[in-house]
Amino acid sequence: MTMSAAYEIAKNARRAGNTLKTLSNESRSAILYKIHDSLKAHKDAIKAANEKDLEAAAASGLSSALTKRLNLFQGDKFDTMLQGITDVADLEDPVGKVRLARELDDDLMLYQVTAPVGVLLVIFESRPEVIANITALCIKSGNAGILKGGKESVNTFREMASVINETIAANESTTGVPVGAVQLIETRQDVSDLLDQDEMIDLVVPRGSNALVRNIKNNTKIPVLGHADGICSVYVDEFADLTKAKRISVDAKTNYPAGCNAMETLLLNPRFGHWADVLTNMIANGVTLHTTAEVKKEYLAALEATGALTDDIKAHIVDANEAEDFDKEFLSLDCAVKFVSNTQAAILHINEHSSRHTDSIITEDKANAEQFLRGIDSAGVYWNASTRFADGFRYGFGTEVGISTSKIHARGPVGLDGLVTYQYQIRGNGNIAADYLGAGGNRAFVHKDLDASKVVL
Amino acid sequence: MTMSAAYEIAKNARRAGNTLKTLSNESRSAILYKIHDSLKAHKDAIKAANEKDLEAAAASGLSSALTKRLNLFQGDKFDTMLQGITDVADLEDPVGKVRLARELDDDLMLYQVTAPVGVLLVIFESRPEVIANITALCIKSGNAGILKGGKESVNTFREMASVINETIAANESTTGVPVGAVQLIETRQDVSDLLDQDEMIDLVVPRGSNALVRNIKNNTKIPVLGHADGICSVYVDEFADLTKAKRISVDAKTNYPAGCNAMETLLLNPRFGHWADVLTNMIANGVTLHTTAEVKKEYLAALEATGALTDDIKAHIVDANEAEDFDKEFLSLDCAVKFVSNTQAAILHINEHSSRHTDSIITEDKANAEQFLRGIDSAGVYWNASTRFADGFRYGFGTEVGISTSKIHARGPVGLDGLVTYQYQIRGNGNIAADYLGAGGNRAFVHKDLDASKVVL
Incomplete structure (x- = not known):
């Protein structure tokens, strides 16, 4: 992948994110139900792909602990993964929440409203079920995701990615969720090139070993949501x-x-x-x-x-x-x-x-x-x-995106809230600054706060 | 300044920040009143230093617009600067606000509480009054500040810095605000070395030209609060x-x-x-x-x-x-x-x-x-x-730290809230995870939210 290939992936993600952020919660949740159904319907193909990965792992002498992580069909792991998708779909919409509502003047209202961050680059290691989990979290929060799985699970990853992308494409006309909402990449070089796209990618979420996280933190200017050491x-x-x-x-x-x-x-x-x-x-x-x-x-x-x-x-x-x-x-x-x-x-x-x-x-x-x-x-x-x-489930966050040791944006266990930011909306009636004190006029601002929890935009 | 000098400055700031975050709002505000009084008492010395800068500017052929910015005694600029310090001192405490209060179980309470970010590196250009403004914002929000002014105002900057630091030192035993809470640096090389201290410095706040902001963004992994272009x-x-x-x-x-x-x-x-x-x-x-x-x-x-x-x-x-x-x-x-x-x-x-x-x-x-x-x-x-x-005063934020075009931490006009983050507190009674479902036990979490606005810790 050349730099321009990374740029194209990032730019596609940015465009998809711009569309995703305009969709209703119903549309975002609807595609997750469709993805749930498709993965369930393609269980056999996914299982066959997963078995290929397990055979390759056995041949390469992967440790039994890692092989266990790789096996998507151990116990009820596959069903739990499917359940996780609809659980996320059913969560409260994290987007469009009004966090501040202030009357600046008659007919001039200021709102602080939650909004998707934009484009997430998510890098995870061997566990293949993470692809479903991350897809659900990204789409539910209105973010476009670029996903990179571990090389040990490449066959499972490809099969699931193809099911997910076909489902998104087949339902684009009804749900509005665009192709490009979830893009899958395969090589470390891809990751390295994407880590340079700090103009296009808003947040990197590494889910894996300390070494993975430390390496990412050392090689990007994009903010990283996660932790290396837990001392x-x-x-x-x-x-x-x-x-x-x-x-x-x-x-x-x-x-x-x-x-x-x-x-x-x-x-x-x-x-x-x-x-x-x-x-x-x-x-x-x-x-x-x-x-x-x-x-x-x-x-x-x-x-x-x-x-x-x-x-x-x-x-x-x-x-x-x-x-x-x-x-x-x-x-x-x-x-x-x-x-x-x-x-x-x-x-x-x-x-x-x-x-x-x-x-x-x-x-x-x-x-x-x-x-x-x-x-x-x-x-x-x-x-x-x-x-x-210190854990998202114990804190009652419903789902856990990760645990952050950064000091800004999100700290500690991070739920879906960590994947949103905010925007300021002003709704006026032709208001101009020059009418007000400090900018040439005589009007003073009112600055009267309303109860944001009761505001519906 | 060698790299280890930058490390020492950053480490001193980190230590001072750790002390600042433990101080009461009263102590943080008290030192601001003392600084206000000292700057007022040293008006003549500051004016003499400012005149040196103005003479050097005239000799170097600085434009009249820049010279005007440099003149701290034009109109009521000096008095407005002093007033700004006590205005910030009188603002509501941004630290220690409870934003979430959740009962996890009997005798096991979770709180999300605002806390200082830690160490701020603030870089500004010619206007010397910014030193007073930034000192006030840093101390009020419980952050340690490392400040770099423009070279055109170096004499004014040194004089004010010495007044501020002597005042902090003289009152350390009564207010608790430590020497090191505000450190002043003078050269571009200092800035460049400090931009590498991403383990010690939590946020960079550039206040100046697009070129300044762009240069800083391109040369650090520390999050930058600000904007280059405003298109x-x-x-x-x-x-x-x-x-x-x-x-x-x-x-x-x-x-x-x-x-x-x-x-x-x-x-x-x-x-x-x-x-x-x-x-x-x-x-x-x-x-x-x-x-x-x-x-x-x-x-x-x-x-x-x-x-x-x-x-x-x-x-x-x-x-x-x-x-x-x-x-x-x-x-x-x-x-x-x-x-x-x-x-x-x-x-x-x-x-x-x-x-x-x-x-x-x-x-x-x-x-x-x-x-x-x-x-x-x-x-x-x-x-x-x-x-x-789009302006902090028009939004009713009381004071403006800057306007951010980043997508995370703080967006748009940023008030004192942009200089705080949060921590999770748990107050228990000997509680252990092993008692709960998912970690070996049988207890379930309660996860009952209380009205955070009514909680006083």
Whole structure:
């Protein structure tokens, strides 16, 4: 693909997006039902394509975990995927919501109205069901999507893409959803060329490994909605409740260690009398602690004093590499541990080392909690709750586009709202600026806000 | 300045920002009153520094328009600047507003709360009063600012910067606002190095010429809040009201031709019977029309038929350079003019050529207006109103940070709200994910929304 090919794809997407944003919610949802029906009707062809991918994966010696991700027909995965399309179709329309309604003057109304972002470039890895999920999210939110799947799922991807595009083409005259609303690309070179199209593409959404996200962030000026590392911390304060500290530290680390919302760093206030119990409880739950020299010395001394030191505990303590372990996403049952002298020191450590994802304080002291909630510069900041709650479904967002560690546009778990922006509408009656103070005239603005939730445009 | 010097500046700003975000509105406003008082007390020294800049400008042959911008003591400019600082101090706190409050379960509350963005890099050109304005906006919104002024105002800038920094230092123990909250840099090389600090700096705000903004956008991965070109269009529909069309076209073009919200392109539906009157009225108001061959031919024929063709009119018609004039910000009493056959053609032209700033339709036909309002992909989209209303003060935003043509974070005129983002807070009571469905447990989430406007945290 030459640069001009990438330009053509991006330009087609821009045009399709301009049409999509004018369509009603009913039209956008209608095509999703059609796509649902077509994918269901072509189940056999998709299954055959998926089997080709699985055979190629077996031949190339792909790991069983990756092969499992690739298998679209394991358990009820295919049916769940289909259900997901109609679930998204049935969501409330994210477009055209009035967020501000202000009377500027008689017959001069200002509205802030949600609108699609425009063109999304979505890059995902092996799981082929993501193509259906992303297609649904893009069309429902009125955005044109350019989709790139993983090379391991190329046959499944091609078959589903062809079904989706034929369905859009066959229904263009009735739904208005244009061919070009969803474009599929196949090679890494395509992605690389498209990442240069920052005039045409409004947002990149990578769904995959840290390496994928980091590589994309380093190679584009287009805003990226996502996260590379998820380095989440839990701070056990001097005034922590032991039961809460034990439950939360184990949940945050062990409930799903590969999750981006898992705890990677545990900060302990040594004035909390039971900090050693928190560590022992983590070890009992299979966690290996990467401790600073200070923590190791104090912890072993505490255990020896009570005769509680066992070989199992010893086997679960390793020396932290202080230059690396506090900036590391272990993605395993490992956790870096250090002492901090107070809430302020915890905040300083986290703001310096975390990936601005989600961090939690365990304390019964309201002042320390409020200091932490105000001081931490992350998308999620929790008091007495596990970092594992950082998730679109748990937040009640209906569907999750991703989790963002950017500081602008969308932070934390992102629902369909993350795929819309806003526009200002003015509805006047021939009004001109020159009639008003500051631009040559005498009229003053009224600036009277109306209840936006009651405005229907 | 070496790269590590830029890193140190950015890192100091990050640390100062982390402190600023924990301070109360009262503390942030208090330091602004102190800065107001100090600048007032140092008026003579600032005036002396400003005179040095004016002498250097005169010696270098700077244009009188630029010299006027440089003169901080012309008319009541200095007093207006001082007043602006306390005006910002008195605004409602943009930080800590609860935008969503949701009960996830008993004793498990989710809040979306506004928070400072973090670190802003603000680059402006000759007007020295901007330093006071930006200092006020940054501190009020809890952001650390790195400021770079134009080289023409370097003496004024240094004097004011030293007053501001001494005031912050002298009051750090009482207000908590840290030294480092506002840092001033002087050279273009500094800016260039800082534009690479995308891990530390969250937003760049350029306030100056198109060339400045374009150069910054092309040289950083940090999000840029601003606009380069302001290419605004007005479409006069078949069903336009002649009086409105005449008034709006003249206001949009002539009220302030150098403004980014001035009309640069006029699109005419030739089925509107009075389109020629719109053009004659513009010429009568001093506008030179850059017309397509088709518009020129039809317009001259119409004037000859009625005997209305004059030398003055002829002198105000030039041939449009079609490859350039419809993508051009004239910033003068010039306007590109072409026919479009209907609303859809107007939308296509605008989405292809505009800079996504502000565009307006003049029509009495509601269907065409709604089609335009939905179809245009710009920050502002108007019906029967002049594009000149695209302005923070006219929108009632109290103060204007700038006008953004980006599609995400903030669009159109941006008030203090454009300098904040949000965080999710969870306040729990020891809650863990493993208790809930989907993560190993049996509990379901409640997801009950409360009225966020009534929540005080």
